[in-house]
Amino acid sequence: MRVLGIDPGLTRCGVGVVEGMPGRPGKLIGYTVVRSEPDEDISQRLLHLDRSLAELVAAYQPESVAVERVFSQHNARTVMGTAQASAVAILAGARAGLPVQTYTPSEVKAAVTGSGTADKAQVTAMVTKLLKLDAPPKPADAADAIAIAICHIWRGGTRARIQAAALAAARRSSR
Amino acid sequence: MRVLGIDPGLTRCGVGVVEGMPGRPGKLIGYTVVRSEPDEDISQRLLHLDRSLAELVAAYQPESVAVERVFSQHNARTVMGTAQASAVAILAGARAGLPVQTYTPSEVKAAVTGSGTADKAQVTAMVTKLLKLDAPPKPADAADAIAIAICHIWRGGTRARIQAAALAAARRSSR
Structure with a gap:
């Protein structure tokens, strides 16, 4: 399963592509950060991000996309752009x-x-370790995007196993 | 000048198209509200809005688009969707x-x-009066979108006059 993970941001938007299966070490296919300048027009910033992401999806041909959810309790100054x-x-x-x-x-x-309150450094360190990288991916936005892709692979696997178990149980009970 | 105004929203997104010039009564070309269900998947909601707005822009062929700006001080529960x-x-x-x-x-x-603190009813009443409509546009999201288009026509006109005056002054001083 190939997943394109996105850590959304207007100034820096992290993108990471990982191939893997639940419970096995994944493989990093690529990563990048799409940037735009805060003093640019909002319509041009969104258009640049839109075109860049469309190109990345076309280039990497992922089977699914995973995006970090944004909450309104974040930094109020940047939250609208992130949303x-x-x-x-x-x-x-x-x-x-x-x-x-x-x-x-x-x-x-x-x-x-393993911890929902880990900091950026811990996330970067674990991404580096899990994907057996020679050096940590930089900047941190890219590491976060890679972590989102890993999360999707593992969670997707869990969901797939639960669905398979539910299906098997339904088949048994209908015999 | 034909302007397509948008009052952004995920559940209801108002769209109004007005043709006019600064200082003259405008003409309402059309309006609609694009809807999606809150229990639908976010990706399908955004895709539906994206396709609907692309179709409206293609159908109405406006010369510019005006969108109401979203602030984080709005209702925190809906602000992310609005953004x-x-x-x-x-x-x-x-x-x-x-x-x-x-x-x-x-x-x-x-x-x-004429007042920055007018309520929805006042906006709807003025839109109806300014565009000489037989009945107020409904729902209110549509009236807001029409008001945004009117605002753009008038403000655009102000900006155009200021630019023209600045240009004229620059020409005079360079003689």
Whole structure:
């Protein structure tokens, strides 16, 4: 399963592509950060992000897209831009006909570090270790995006196993 | 000048198209509300809005798009969805190669009623009067979108006059 993870942001939007299966070490396919300048026009910033993400989805051909969910309790000054960037990120997957899943920051942290309150350094360290990278991915926005992709692979696997078990149980009871 | 105004929202997104010039009564070309269900998947909601707005821009062929700006001090429960819808609205104009302008709610209210603190009923009443409509446009989201388009026409005119005056002054001083 190849997943494109997105850590939405208007100034820096992290993108990480991971291939893997639940319970096995994943493989990092690529990562990047899409940037735009805060003094640029909002319509041009959103358009640049939209085009860049569409190109990345076309280039990496993921089977699904995972996006970090934004909460209003975040920094009020930047939260609106982050929410807008998240809409562009979700659209990038939806427009390509891919399933899009969102995860809370604590779900992502818990998936890769075992703790929902881990800091950025811990997330970067675990991403580096889990994917057996020679050096930590930089900047941190890219590491977060990779962590989101890993979270989706593992959680997706859990969900797939639960669905398979439910299906098997339903088959047994209908015999 | 034909303007497509958008009052962004995820559950109800108002769209109003007005043709006019600064200082003259405008003409209502059309209006609608794009809806999606709160229990639907966020990616499908954003995709529906994206496609609907792209179709409306293609159908009405506006020369510019005006979108109401979202603030984080709004209702915290709905503000994230409104911010996401605003990104889709801004993109609808940008992707069509149109200039996109955003206005604060008080700029819009002041433009049509003379008061930045007017309520929805006053905005609807003034939109009905200004455009000489037989009946007020419904629902209120549509009236707000029409008000945003009127605001853009008038403000655009003000800006155009200021630019023209500045240009004329520059020409005089360079003689």
